[in-house]
Amino acid sequence: MNVIRTVLGDIPAKKIGVTDSHDHLIRSGGPEVNLDPAFLMDDLEASKKEFKAFLDAGGHTMICMDPIGCGRNVPKMMELAACFEGQGNIVMTTGFQKGSLYDPRTSFLATVDTSKVVDMMIAEITEGMDRHSYNGPVVERVQAKAGLIKAGTSYRVITDLEQKALKVAAQTQNATGCPISVHTDFGTMGPELLDIIEKNQGNPEHTIICHVQRNPDRYYYKMLLDRGAYLCFEEADKAQYRPDTEIAENIKWILEQGYGRQVLLGMDGGRKEGLASYMEPKGLAKGLDYMLNRFVPVMRWVGILEEDIHKILEENPARAFAIWQ
Numbered sequence: 001m002n003v004i005r006t007v008l009g010d011i012p013a014k015k016i017g018v019t020d021s022h023d024h025l026i027r028s029g030g031p032e033v034n035l036d037p038a039f040l041m042d043d044l045e046a047s048k049k050e051f052k053a054f055l056d057a058g059g060h061t062m063i064c065m066d067p068i069g070c071g072r073n074v075p076k077m078m079e080l081a082a083c084f085e086g087q088g089n090i091v092m093t094t095g096f097q098k099g100s101l102y103d104p105r106t107s108f109l110a111t112v113d114t115s116k117v118v119d120m121m122i123a124e125i126t127e128g129m130d131r132h133s134y135n136g137p138v139v140e141r142v143q144a145k146a147g148l149i150k151a152g153t154s155y156r157v158i159t160d161l162e163q164k165a166l167k168v169a170a171q172t173q174n175a176t177g178c179p180i181s182v183h184t185d186f187g188t189m190g191p192e193l194l195d196i197i198e199k200n201q202g203n204p205e206h207t208i209i210c211h212v213q214r215n216p217d218r219y220y221y222k223m224l225l226d227r228g229a230y231l232c233f234e235e236a237d238k239a240q241y242r243p244d245t246e247i248a249e250n251i252k253w254i255l256e257q258g259y260g261r262q263v264l265l266g267m268d269g270g271r272k273e274g275l276a277s278y279m280e281p282k283g284l285a286k287g288l289d290y291m292l293n294r295f296v297p298v299m300r301w302v303g304i305l306e307e308d309i310h311k312i313l314e315e316n317p318a319r320a321f322a323i324w325q
């Protein structure tokens with residue numbers, strides 16, 4: 001049976017419900033936070049409110065994309081998930097972000113043999129995540145397992161370290177049947193990252209390419225869709241980059257071309273100004289419920305059918321995030 005591996009255990013894939021396919025609820029530090037404090041999301045009560053707003057809007061499962069070395073906080077996420085037992089699911093990820101967030105010479109990703117890093121990832125998926133997210137020599141596994149493998153690529157480049165992380169991701173997928181979700185800078189390098197995954201016994205059809213809204217090039221979309229990959233559109237409500245209608249129109253175009261089974265939707269709030277509960281003391285902001293309360297109506301408005309919205313929010317995530325056994 002194909003399952004979704006949530007923080008609280010496995011569920012049948014078809015029970016995933018309405019899904020935010022790329023988001024963040026807790027980020028307790030790490031290099032992104034050092035670059036910009038708006039990335040810090042370390043207040044459990046505020047994060048609970050944010051997740052509740054998503055559930056109140058009709059959501060059921062959130063795919064949380066914080067990997068090793070980027071502020072992933074296993075105990076806090078477990079506490080958060082336990083608060084919503086029976087109401088909603090959280091999936092956590094193992095693996096790595098783009099290479100610039102790790103030391104290219106001294107990080108364990110750089111110094112440890114590929115096969116040993118693969119074993120570390122497999123253990124997070126099959127035995128339990130490390131409570132300390134592999135931040136040091138003491139590993140203490142918890143009951144909660146990772147349900148997704150992350151990798152990341154840079155803008156127009158896949159560095160040596162990123163190639164190693166993609167190789168690790170592909171080999172981990174081959175051993176576990178777990179899907180891969182890849183951060184791409186500005187939506188670039190999709191075909192090249194699929195080549196690396198394929199070459200290392202991973203499957204492009206079980207790979208999700210994130211942030212494609214940043215590269216709104218339909219020819220590029222078609223190249224990736226023809227390889228069988230999922231495209232994840234995020235970042236509604238980022239008007240400084242593009243209007244929501246542009247994202248919705250591109251999704252509609254993909255549906256019209258017959259690739260409706262390969263589209264996913266996430267919010268990727270990720271920063272304080274996109275989280276109403278974190279901004280509450282300071283001012284009014286929109287939260288992670290925006291995807292369902294505000295962006296889905298835009299999809300309807302550009303003419304996307306209800307059955308296709310259902311596909312994007314439920315049927316596709318049930319396939320894309322399934323661990324096949």
Ligand SMILES: [Zn+2]
Nearest residue numbers: 023065268270
């Ligand atoms: Zn993200």
